[in-house]
Amino acid sequence: xxxxxxxxxVTVIDSLARDYLQGKIRxxxxxxxxxxxxxxxLLEDIPGLGKTTLALALARTLGLSFGRVQCxxxxxxxxxxxxxxxxxEENRFQFxxxxxxNNLLLVDEINRAAPRTQSALLEAMEERRVTxxxxxxxxxxxxxxxxxxxxxxxxxxxxxPESQLDRFTLTTGLGYPPAEVEKAIIQGGRxxxxxxxxxxxxxxxxxxxxxxxxxxxxxxxSLVDYIHRVVEATRRHPLILSGISTRGAINLxxxxxxxxxxxxxxxxxxxxxxxxxxxxxxxxxxxxxxxEGLSKAEVLKSILQELPVPLA
Numbered sequence: 603x604x605x606x607x608x609x610x611x612v613t614v615i616d617s618l619a620r621d622y623l624q625g626k627i628r629x630x631x632x633x634x635x636x637x638x639x640x641x642x643x644l645l646e647d648i649p650g651l652g653k654t655t656l657a658l659a660l661a662r663t664l665g666l667s668f669g670r671v672q673c674x675x676x677x678x679x680x681x682x683x684x685x686x687x688x689x690x691e692e693n694r695f696q697f698x699x700x701x702x703x704n705n706l707l708l709v710d711e712i713n714r715a716a717p718r719t720q721s722a723l724l725e726a727m728e729e730r731r732v733t734x735x736x737x738x739x740x741x742x743x744x745x746x747x748x749x750x751x752x753x754x755x756x757x758x759x760x761x762x763p764e765s766q767l768d769r770f771t772l773t774t775g776l777g778y779p780p781a782e783v784e785k786a787i788i789q790g791g792r793x794x795x796x797x798x799x800x801x802x803x804x805x806x807x808x809x810x811x812x813x814x815x816x817x818x819x820x821x822x823x824s825l826v827d828y829i830h831r832v833v834e835a836t837r838r839h840p841l842i843l844s845g846i847s848t849r850g851a852i853n854l855x856x857x858x859x860x861x862x863x864x865x866x867x868x869x870x871x872x873x874x875x876x877x878x879x880x881x882x883x884x885x886x887x888x889x890x891x892x893x894e895g896l897s898k899a900e901v902l903k904s905i906l907q908e909l910p911v912p913l914a
Contacts, residue, residue, distance in 0.1 A: 604815035607808050608866060611638070614663050614803050622659050622797065623652060624786065625779035631864070632774050632881055633660055633748065637809065638816045639860035641771025641853060642727050642747040644712075644885065651776040653750040657708040658797050660748070664809060665802030667742065669701030670708045673715035679722035682709075683732045697734065702726050705742050705806070709749040713759045720766050723747065727769040744809055764844070764888060771853045772878065773885040812863070819859040820869040824912040828875060829854050835905045836887060841896065844888035854882045872911045879906055 615634055619627040629645070633656065636643040645653040661668040671682055684700035701707060702723075712720060726732050730741045749770070752759055767773075779787065829851055836845030846854070857878040862870045884898040 604811065604863075605866070607804075607812050607815065608863060610804055610808065611812060612864065617803070618659050618663060622800075623656055625784075626652060626656065626776055629656060629774050629776050630660075632772050632878070635857055635860045635864065635878065636748075636772050637664065637744070637746055638812050638863060639771065639853075639856040640744065640813055641856065642749070642769060644749050644751060644767070644770040644773040645776065646751045646773055646885075647775040647777065649752060651778065653776060654708065654710055655797065656776070657706070657748040657750075659800065661706040661708075662797060662800035663803045664706070665805050666705035666744070666746070666809075668706050668708070669704030670710065671701050673709060673711045673713075673719070675714060675716060677715045677719050679719050680734075682719065682722050683726070683734050686735055697737070697739075699739070702732060703739070703741060705744055706746050706748065709747060711752055711759075712749040713751045713762055715760070717760055717763065720760070720762060724766065724769060744806065744813070764886075767885050768847055768849055770885065771857060772881040774881045816860045816863040817856075819862045819867070821855055821859060822869065825858070825870050825872065825875060826855070828872060828909075828912050829858070831909055832875070832879060832883070832906065835909060836883065836902065839901070839905060841889060841893045841901055842887055843890045846883045846886050850883055850886045854879060857882050876906060876911075 611634060615627065615630050619630055623630060633643050637660075645656065647653060658668070671677070680700065682700050682702050684698050684703065686695040686697050688694075689696040709723065726741060726745070727747055730743070730745050731738055732741065733739075751762065778784065832854070833846040833851045836842055839845065854875065858870045858874040861874040861877050862868070865874070880899050880902050884902045887898045887902065889896060889898065889901070
């Protein structure tokens with residue numbers, strides 16, 4: 603049964619990469635890995651490269667309820683979580699759920715929201731619940747946040763705090779498509795209307811089944827040791843002020859297991875860890891002030907290249 607579900611998930615990835623998100627198969631695969639391992643995804647890139655399109659396509663094909671928040675500097679926490687309003691007919695306050703009460707929440711341009719509003723997502727992302735006016739409400743299962751972020755040097759953006767960044771299991775960009783692919787996209791025009799006609803290719807039950815299967819993938823002791831050596835190396839590296847957290851190490855293990863599941867294996871190999879190490883770990887690094895101009899991804903890649911790889 604798990605093999606059949608895995609095959610259907612791979613079909614979703616191939617279908618979206620072929621028909622709607624040409625040239626984005628790596629990002630699609632990472633988004634599905636985040637979904638299967640129960641994590642959250644941060645898409646960081648300049649506007650206009652398909653970040654929102656990817657989230658919309660994923661929600662439609664995975665059969666998930668979809669909520670969206672367009673972040674601005676005056677967005678309030680209650681715009682995400684919901685609020686209580688007075689119902690005159692019933693003479694009582696009634697809670698109106700916000701967009702966070704959906705399976706997939708797209709937080710568009712998250713770093714245009716004020717830090718107070720960004721923090722409203724912390725409890726939801728970590729504990730799958732929100733507390734409003736002293737009352738705690740559970741969120742639907744599965745619950746996935748896909749946030750998009752513009753480069754911080756753009757006007758009107760606030761850098762995400764480390765505590766918020768650490769909640770994202772994976773971070774990736776989309777990049778410009780290859781020339782021939784971009785010409786085809788220009789010729790084909792916008793695809794937002796076509797996305798609205800996408801039919802679900804999976805059910806929520808199948809996604810939950812995939813999560814259980816990925817969680818049962820075997821992670822050998824030698825690979826646990828490899829993951830630990832990676833995070834330890836980031837903490838001791840001379841260019842880095844703060845390395846990968848324990849939560850980040852857990853996320854690296856979970857994402858590696860999800861990657862192995864998508865490859866049709868019931869055990870993790872070192873290549874699975876290497877595949878997701880940069881998307882899981884780079885955004886968690888805090889470089890020393892004199893090294894802030896360096897690429898975190900390149901620093902982490904250099905660490906991975908220096909570490910011996912365990913035999914499978």
